[in-house]
Amino acid sequence: MSEKLQPILEALVFAADHPLSPREISDWLPEYSIRDIRAALNALEMEYGSMGRSFFLKEVASGYQFRTKREFAPYVLKMYKTSPSRLSQAALETLAIIAYKQPILRQEIEKLRGVDVGGIVRTLLEKGLIRIVGRKNLPGRPFIYGTTKKFLEVFDLTDLNSLPKMKEIKTLFSNGEGAVPALQALEGTSDAIQEEAADEAAPEGPKD
């Protein structure tokens, strides 16, 4: 039955304007289980992957979407007459903090970055990459921030658990003279450090 299912899914994903999740699709195809739909989409993903086309099927933000390959970006950009979207280093850092530490207060972000982030937070909100998830029961009832589904879409992430893992460099603190070359850790080139850290503590995933 998946011979019939696969082309239907292909058509749906092709015509959709956002990544389609198996759950969503199952609303329209009640005769198939979510599991079947997922399996067929995975098969389709593999198929497109092996076809050598300029686009591929990809699971992002818990859904499936066709996307053009990276090497064709310059042509597409030319067609759209836009420059590629860019986030400044400051915005990226702020976004990274929110992604990994969410739910988080602006005050906590500022503590980590050492600078005011009001403007950047507003920009990220406007771009729909982050959202206000609530207010903290503190004086002034500050906003609590988290990332959006669009954040996952833009940064090619299936879900928050697929964020690149944080490198644990905890070893350094436990034995005072652990003396880890800061530069290596910074460049992220030192595999030794990562392994060492992995022994010490499992890298923590993002909290939901």
Add this chain to the structure above:
Amino acid sequence: MTYEVKLEIFEGPMDLLLHLIRKNEVDIFDIPIATITDEFLAYIDMMKALNINVAGDFLLMASTLMHIKSKMLLPDTDDKEDEEDPRLEIARPLLEYMRIRDLAHELSERDVLGRDVFSRIPSTELSALSDSEDVPLEANIFQLIDAFRRIVDQRLPETQLRFRLEEWSINEKIDQIIARLKEKQTLYFQELFPEGMGLSELVVTFLALLELVHRGLLKLFQPDHDSDILLNAALPEERNP
């Protein structure tokens, strides 16, 4: 000693500190606090000399550094064997910051939608990602002010100021504008300022408009310099959970 100054890089004190540590090729857990403090202060002096407003963040960091430096100068008292290295006070946040930079870098290396990869039907939301990030509006504040000035010029050939009690509050105007946008989705700038509107109402309306933009409820577009600005509702229509 000469400094390589790329001011735009040092967005904050952490950035500067990290730069100094890299430049001196020192271990983050064995920071030569005197050297780094001196260089940090020298940098602040230079910023002042260049007439750059030194943000409070930098001064706070400078005082933290000096505090640590003074702690380091105190003679070791034997009974406090287990007291931690005062430098950890900056080493810890620095390390955390380095990790964040690392993560930010990894994020930017991914296949970013709208930069590296494109979906088949680019949703309108995504187009908001392009172009410079600090300008959420297609029309900037100066274009807005220009447009407002044009309206005022048209309406009030002779300047005439009358003061009276506030008849319109900005909040009222905001509600009015939102109500109209809910009906029509898009409005022209001109439409907000109908013939016969008094100066104070013009001003309040304009302030309400700015407030709406500030809150991100409005998006503005101006196709070219002389055409009327188009107001687009960006009222919450979250597809996101």
